[in-house]
Amino acid sequence: MREYTPKEIERKWQQAWQEARLHHTDEDESKPKYYALEQFPYPSGEGLHMGHMRVYSIGDVVARFRRMNGYRVLHPMGADAFGLPAENAAINRGINPGEWTLSNMERIRKEQALIGASYDWDRYLGTCLPEYYKFTQWLFLLFYERGLAYRKKAFVNWCPDCNTVLANEQVEDGKCWRCDSEVTKKELEQWFLRITDYAERLLEGLDRLPDWPDKVRAMQRNWIGKSEGAHVTFTVPECDDEPVTVFTTRPDTLFGVTYMVVAPEHPLVPRLVKGKETEADVLAFIEQMKKQSEIERTSTEAEKVGLFTGAYAKHPLTGEKVPIWVANYVLMDYGTGAVMGVPAHDERDFQFASKYGLPIKVVIQPAAGEPLPEPLTEAYTEDGVLTGSGDFDGMPNRQAVKEIAKFLEERKQGGWTTTYRLRDWLISRQRYWGTPIPMIYCDSCGAVPVPKEQLPVMLPEDVVFDGKRNPLTTSDTFVQTTCPRCGNKARRETDTMDTFIDSSWYFMRYTDAQNENEPFTPESAAKWLPVDEYIGGIEHAVLHLLYSRFFTKVLYDAGLVPVDEPFKSLLTQGMVLKDGFKMSKSKGNVVSPLEIIEKYGADTARLFILFAAPPDRDLEWSDSGVEGSYRFINRVWRLIAQHEALFVQDIPVQGEPQSGEAKELRRLMHQTIKKVTSEIGERSHFNTAISAIMELVNGLYAYPEHADRAVLKEALETLVVLLAPFVPHVTEELWQSMGKEGSVHRVDWPTYDERALVLDEVEIAVQINGKVRDKLVVATGASREEVEKQALETERIQALIEGKTVRKVIVVPGKLVNIVAN
RNA sequence: GCCGAAGUGGCGGAAUUGGCAGACGCGCACGACUCAAAAUCGUGUUCCCGCAAGGAGUGUGGGUUCGAGUCCCACCUUCGGCACCA
Numbered sequence: 057m058r059e060y061t062p063k064e065i066e067r068k069w070q071q072a073w074q075e076a077r078l079h080h081t082d083e084d085e086s087k088p089k090y091y092a093l094e095q096f097p098y099p100s101g102e103g104l105h106m107g108h109m110r111v112y113s114i115g116d117v118v119a120r121f122r123r124m125n126g127y128r129v130l131h132p133m134g135a136d137a138f139g140l141p142a143e144n145a146a147i148n149r150g151i152n153p154g155e156w157t158l159s160n161m162e163r164i165r166k167e168q169a170l171i172g173a174s175y176d177w178d179r180y181l182g183t184c185l186p187e188y189y190k191f192t193q194w195l196f197l198l199f200y201e202r203g204l205a206y207r208k209k210a211f212v213n214w215c216p217d218c219n220t221v222l223a224n225e226q227v228e229d230g231k232c233w234r235c236d237s238e239v240t241k242k243e244l245e246q247w248f249l250r251i252t253d254y255a256e257r258l259l260e261g262l263d264r265l266p267d268w269p270d271k272v273r274a275m276q277r278n279w280i281g282k283s284e285g286a287h288v289t290f291t292v293p294e295c296d297d298e299p300v301t302v303f304t305t306r307p308d309t310l311f312g313v314t315y316m317v318v319a320p321e322h323p324l325v326p327r328l329v330k331g332k333e334t335e336a337d338v339l340a341f342i343e344q345m346k347k348q349s350e351i352e353r354t355s356t357e358a359e360k361v362g363l364f365t366g367a368y369a370k371h372p373l374t375g376e377k378v379p380i381w382v383a384n385y386v387l388m389d390y391g392t393g394a395v396m397g398v399p400a401h402d403e404r405d406f407q408f409a410s411k412y413g414l415p416i417k418v419v420i421q422p423a424a425g426e427p428l429p430e431p432l433t434e435a436y437t438e439d440g441v442l443t444g445s446g447d448f449d450g451m452p453n454r455q456a457v458k459e460i461a462k463f464l465e466e467r468k469q470g471g472w473t474t475t476y477r478l479r480d481w482l483i484s485r486q487r488y489w490g491t492p493i494p495m496i497y498c499d500s501c502g503a504v505p506v507p508k509e510q511l512p513v514m515l516p517e518d519v520v521f522d523g524k525r526n527p528l529t530t531s532d533t534f535v536q537t538t539c540p541r542c543g544n545k546a547r548r549e550t551d552t553m554d555t556f557i558d559s560s561w562y563f564m565r566y567t568d569a570q571n572e573n574e575p576f577t578p579e580s581a582a583k584w585l586p587v588d589e590y591i592g593g594i595e596h597a598v599l600h601l602l603y604s605r606f607f608t609k610v611l612y613d614a615g616l617v618p619v620d621e622p623f624k625s626l627l628t629q630g631m632v633l634k635d636g637f638k639m640s641k642s643k644g645n646v647v648s649p650l651e652i653i654e655k656y657g658a659d660t661a662r663l664f665i666l667f668a669a670p671p672d673r674d675l676e677w678s679d680s681g682v683e684g685s686y687r688f689i690n691r692v693w694r695l696i697a698q699h700e701a702l703f704v705q706d707i708p709v710q711g712e713p714q715s716g717e718a719k720e721l722r723r724l725m726h727q728t729i730k731k732v733t734s735e736i737g738e739r740s741h742f743n744t745a746i747s748a749i750m751e752l753v754n755g756l757y758a759y760p761e762h763a764d765r766a767v768l769k770e771a772l773e774t775l776v777v778l779l780a781p782f783v784p785h786v787t788e789e790l791w792q793s794m795g796k797e798g799s800v801h802r803v804d805w806p807t808y809d810e811r812a813l814v815l816d817e818v819e820i821a822v823q824i825n826g827k828v829r830d831k832l833v834v835a836t837g838a839s840r841e842e843v844e845k846q847a848l849e850t851e852r853i854q855a856l857i858e859g860k861t862v863r864k865v866i867v868v869p870g871k872l873v874n875i876v877a878n
Numbered sequence: 879g880c881c882g883a884a885g886u887g888g889c890g891g892a893a894u895u896g897g898c899a900g901a902c903g904c905g906c907a908c909g910a911c912u913c914a915a916a917a918u919c920g921u922g923u924u925c926c927c928g929c930a931a932g933g934a935g936u937g938u939g940g941g942u943u944c945g946a947g948u949c950c951c952a953c954c955u956u957c958g959g960c961a962c963c964a
Contacts, residue, residue, distance in 0.1 A: 274882050278960045385962040395964045747902035821898040826945045876944050
């Protein structure tokens with residue numbers, strides 16, 4: 057018997073598939089389309105890790121399964137190749153970021169090939185290649201034309217370590233997502249994309265994605281942070297009736313306002329304090345706030361600190377004088393940067409008012425004529441009816457929320473409104489290794505977009521990497537240019553785009569990856585989009601996945617793509633752990649996929665990863681589990697080898713199998729087909745699909761020598777086909793050894809016969825009062841009465857119900873009988 | 879504080895619609911083969927007591943039901959996200 061030699065087999069078949077172009081995308085439009093996509097890797101200097109191995113293994117099963125099920129499948133791969141690490145390598149080691157990245161891309165591509173994943177490499181793309189970023193720039197210009205890209209001065213997140221600004225989504229816990237440094241605020245003029253214009257649609261679209269994990273949808277909802285309420289405009293008489301608008305979710309408490317607080321950065325503050333004795337103190341306070349980091353400033357534990365400005369606003373309804381304060385807890389970038397203080401009905405306001413001795417005015421009581429005991433010891437935040445609120449007295453507060461908003465609207469002093477937590481996407485980066493923003497600054501024409509026919513704006517090579525400034529500013533040949541509009545001397549934008557822009561449309565590019573004139577065509581997009589199954593890590597829940605949805609909606613509006621949601625179904629794979637922790641160099645618990653492939657072969661590695669846990673859960677690495685998978689493949693190998701003789705001769709199927717064993721094997725085979733098909737196709741539970749196949753193998757081993765050969769042969773062939781998506785190399789080898797023509801990966805997926813699943817007789821449980829007391833074998837079609845009768849007649853049951861009264865007998869056909877007796 | 883997910887043997891996990899809890903695998907034990915070992919094949923393996931019959935059992939406490947890992951109520955723990963959000 058020939059031995060199983062994974063290394064040799066895998067090398068042979070990988071080469072053969074490539075030569076036969078087996079994974080070239082099938083364009084046959086008579087078939088339904090299926091787009092299977094795994095998040096493309098960042099080509100770091102580290103090569104492939106186990107997390108990669110996991111996503112690609114999952115994606116490959118999905119792609120192979122769909123191909124065998126008659127779909128034309130798009131299954132592409134590329135590299136998310138722009139980004140800081142390449143540039144840091146340049147700074148620290150004097151390596152050219154482009155060369156460094158290209159060699160990493162080459163390396164990771166080779167390693168991906170070793171997994172045996174069925175990618176169409178003709179559609180390979182790298183976001184750092186001019187033929188790709190040319191169109192990233194093209195898309196930027198499209199956004200610009202549509203008024204969705206703009207430049208503004210704002211307080212932005214600044215990472216001092218990366219020397220660049222960051223989008224809100226890239227600040228986690230006040231720290232830089234990449235290097236963990238504390239992020240500070242800087243006032244800079246930067247490029248933004250108007251994602252807030254799409255806030256409502258990004259939110260609403262989530263309801264149309266039932267095949268996304270709840271978790272991710274919840275995270276995006278959270279992030280978008282929709283909040284409905286009213287804006288209320290106060291005026292400041294001492295500043296020429298300058299309006300100050302606040303946002304509140306509780307307009308019903310408007311009559312309870314005893315103070316107002318504005319953010320330290322609020323543009324009105326300098327005017328409010330001008331010439332007052334509070335001026336110096338307030339300005340010093342603001343300076344102090346600016347120095348604080350995001351965390352210090354916004355942590356829940358941080359003490360609420362405020363300062364009276366000395367100025368007063370006029371209450372829009374009562375005309376009362378309302379003192380204006382500045383305080384650390386009011387944020388300029390949420391709502392309007394100003395809030396009204398209602399200490400009687402808001403916990404935070406109560407705390408603040410108590411600390412600074414501000415008045416507390418009750419305007420909601422539990423019920424009419426049922427006043428709250430004063431002074432209050434805590435804020436009353438429950439529902440109730442209004443009091444001390446003029447004409448609104450006696451109105452239930454829920455109703456007053458709407459009524460007061462309406463009243464304000466009539467008086468043009470506010471109205472019902474919606475705010476979002478989502479901020480516009482800050483996309484400019486003061487770094488070299490990214491897509492240059494295709495804009496030119498001209499003294500007479502202002503900001504002018506680079507004409508599309510001049511794209512790409514190429515990254516220059518004559519730059520200095522000193523780690524101190526944006527390298528692009530050091531290239532005169534890049535910076536110095538002429539204005540496309542007036543022809544005068546002009547200066548190029550030296551910022552590059554956030555790399556998340558590159559990855560926001562790569563899945564569209566795959567549909568037409570070699571098009572030199574357009575990013576893709578509406579036809580190619582229509583042919584493949586949306587992605588049917590997208591597989592990747594949860595870490596992109598509000599980054600890449602939100603941005604890609606935004607891009608898709610914009611391109612949908614522009615008529616370039618036929619869908620407004622890019623990913624129909626999302627599978628977020630769990631982490632790979634070892635000894636309970638994520639594999640990391642610092643923990644020293646890293647297992648390299650290449651080592652495992654070297655030792656056991658890619659098929660074993662794939663099988664273990666898919667078998668050890670369902671894909672969305674964390675996976676605990678187990679060396680003995682890997683051994684087990686290897687053992688299983690060997691077991692299958694020997695099983696086929698053992699029955700070699702079956703495949704050299706023609707064994708005709710002779711009608712229905714006769715013996716009990718043959719019937720049973722046939723039933724097991726069909727049951728396995730059914731199970732594996734639904735577990736892969738409907739539930740994405742690859743672990744249980746594999747366990748079902750293992751049961752079939754156990755059944756085949758137990759099949760007696762003398763029994764029906766035709767049934768055995770059929771079951772063995774089915775086994776190999778069912779295993780093909782999981783372990784593509786060994787199944788191909790076995791398929792060939794069985795004397796089959798062509799690739800196992802081109803075989804039609806087997807279908808099951810419902811009739812073959814039916815048993816002649818079935819074992820059912822007999823319970824007394826819900827406890828299993830006996831087992832009973834009954835004919836499959838037996839009537840309830842018959843089953844009940846048989847159950848009550850068995851010796852054991854007779855003995856147990858002796859002296860008791862049978863109250864009720866429940867028969868669940870094919871499952872159990874429950875006798876209620878006491 | 880709000881939102882989301884999870885809690886089942888020694889371990890990874892299974893139980894899809896309320897119907898025999900622990901499939902499949904790992905580990906362990908025993909047996910066969912072998913001079914021996916490895917590999918392989920077979921048997922057993924939730925816990926407790928026991929020769930057996932039996933009893934307990936899916937984070938905790940209640941409930942609905944003939945019947946609950948699954949449904950309802952109240953809690954506990956762990957993980958993840960958001961958070962002075964007005």
